[in-house]
Amino acid sequence: MTNDPAVLVLSSLAGGEKHGYAIVQDVEQMTGVHLAPGTLYGALARLEDERLIEALPASGRRRPYRITGAGARALESQLQTLANLASVGLARLQAATA
């Protein structure tokens, strides 16, 4: 789930509007995952279709993207699931090693 390109892109855009290369750099800094061009644009196209992000006017050859309200809600829900999973998993690990 943490490697889901859509979640990674949404998490990156939650910090502000960014174009493709800025998203790649931000995601790599956050998670160590390097998004390949085909993967990144596949995710961007899908998120745009689902109206979770929107494209802004291009500046030169680069086009920045911004997270929408629906995108922020979808991201929050995904991250909440991840947080629950992490807390349950950690608690079970601690119980097993105790």
Added chain:
Amino acid sequence: MRALAGAALLALYPEPWRGRYGEEMRALMDDDPPTLAGLASLLVGAARAHVRPGGSWRARATPHTLMRLSVGGTFCCWMALSVAGVSFQKETEEATYAAAERQHWPLAVGHGAVMAGAALGACAIAYGGVPLLWLALRRAWSTADRRLALLLGLAPAAVAAFALLTRVVMWLAPANVDHTSTPAKLALLLPWYAGGAACVAVCALAPRAVMARSQPPLQTLRRATAAGRVLVVAMLLVTTGLAVYVATLATTSPQLSGESGGPIWPSTGLTLGAAWGLAFASTALARVAAARAVRAARLATSA
């Protein structure tokens, strides 16, 4: 160099996709040249964009463009199926297979279905594809369009290059293949397989590029759309025939199915099974592409 390879792979994406994301992706690859995994992601991304096109970028294309793309896609699938057909033909050309077909009628039925599908497909290509080719040739001649002429020459050039590569491999091959080590066989065969795959890719993709350049009129595309539907029937025949043949060969003639199917293939059965897999996948994709062409033709009519 890697950015250049990435830009070349971008050409595999659907035209409306390139119109929407092409420039941004090129800019990204200039900033961050793709690794080998990145290049592979472009291949996978292009395939996914063709198979499961999204709404927003596809909506930008006109019905005419969608029709042209879908017709090109159907022809492309036919090329892939042709590889399966040629493998089948090469594997079963020996007299022992003809004898087995005389003994077991389902084998003869399977073979007959493959041949009937091939003949029907050839007729469909002649009906729908030849007018497109003729139009492109006329356009290249009348407008002195060098780029179009170059695109038209791509497929024959690829076939000629592959024929030359085959001659070189045969010249380099040792007289007794059975006593040659597997690495030595692979050293000869892998470049040959890669060359074959490149040749098929060029032959499959060149017609799409030619159509994009020559912009065939709606009437010619309608004819090609009808041909595409027939092509799908032909492909279904080939795929069904192959399935019957592979299953019957494995059950009635296990010694034939199990014998070496080539210098590195473990068995004929496996080769034919792989051919069936390729035929099945290309038929499924052709069915999707042909249905899309029909939908686009309806849209073009109502527009």
